[in-house]
Amino acid sequence: MQMSRLAQRAKALSTCFSQTRLFGNGTAVLRKSDDxxxxxxxxxxxxxxxxLLPGTFKNKVAFITGGGTGLGKGMTFTLSSLGAECVIASRNLDVLKATAEEISSQTGNKVHPVQCNVRDPDSVKATVDQMVNDVGLPDVVINNAAGNxxxxxxxxxxxxxxxITDTVLNGTAYITLDIGKRxxxxxxxxxxxxxxxIYAxxxxxxxxxxxxxxAGVEALCKSLVAEWGRYGLRFNIIQPGPIKTKGAFSRLDPTGKFEKLMIExxxxxxxxxxxEIANLAAYLCSDYASWVSGATIKIDGGEYSFMAGEFNSLSLVTKEQWDVMEAIIRQTKGS
Known part of the structure; x- marks a missing residue:
């Protein structure tokens, strides 16, 4: 009878462990606060x-795709505040103009909005032509435009x-090849x-x-590290974990439920x-990182490592659940 009860408790605990892996609320120590x-x-x-120091990007030109919103806007602001003359590109010219005016008014440095559809090689060529005519070839190129x-x-x-693939992979290739050749x-x-x-x-x-x-974008970058280094071109990759921006979360987490699971x-x-992404981007694109090429850097609060470990989700098991398991182990050893 006693072993039967232990078996029932073990089964219940197993179910609890299984559910905790995906949906656990965590221990008292790990529970989320009100914010x-x-x-x-x-x-x-x-x-x-x-x-970085003020003036780090003085007299330098930075070109950022998807620069009107989200991460692109954040990186543009940081580079502009450090002295760069920024050119931001996306399909929505009105958004670009508003962002350019906002950032320029805060940093005192000119931000140029240029409409561009990265899916279209002809549009990319026209955009780069305009940039070259207005400010010259860039010192920094950030391929940030994405869709998901x-x-x-x-x-x-x-x-x-x-x-998706036309924007993310082909768009990155069109931008990189056009600017790189020039x-x-x-x-x-x-x-x-x-x-x-991180899921690349x-x-x-x-x-x-x-x-x-x-994943294709990363292969593109790693390939050009070896091939184009002799021309003075560096290539690096940032793999962000979950960054809460209005655009991304409205599409990927409209109910807000997934955000809670991510934090756990x-x-x-x-x-x-x-x-945080903008600071890392600025460093990698600066002369302080002139010996950094071919780097892939995760910036995710440890999320990838947590998901990769077979038993890491046990950190979400409560003290009460551990107490049950320890009792089962003790009684099993004594039988």
């Missing part, structure tokens, strides 16, 4: 101001696949940076086109900030 951060997040405060949505892969149409011809060096994602390494269900395209699997206990 949607775990208590340990107080040890990891995000610093938003630029970390959640969908079961069996529901994807050919157009859905094409919409830089090589002009014998001018530059730093290229691509913004991908692992793949991910329900965002299969994005995962495939981002981030050891640092909070989401990342735009400013």
């Amino acid at each position: 949607d951060r775990a208590p340990q997040a107080r040890f990891f405060p995000p610093l938003q101001e630029p970390m 949505f959640i969908s079961p892969s069996e529901r994807l149409s050919a157009n859905a696949w094409k919409a 830089l090589i011809a002009a014998q001018k060096g530059a730093a290229f940076l691509c913004i991908t994602t 390494d692992s793949g991910s269900g329900f965002v299969m086109p994005s995962a495939s395209a981002k 699997r981030i050891p640092v206990g909070r989401l990342g900030t735009v400013g």
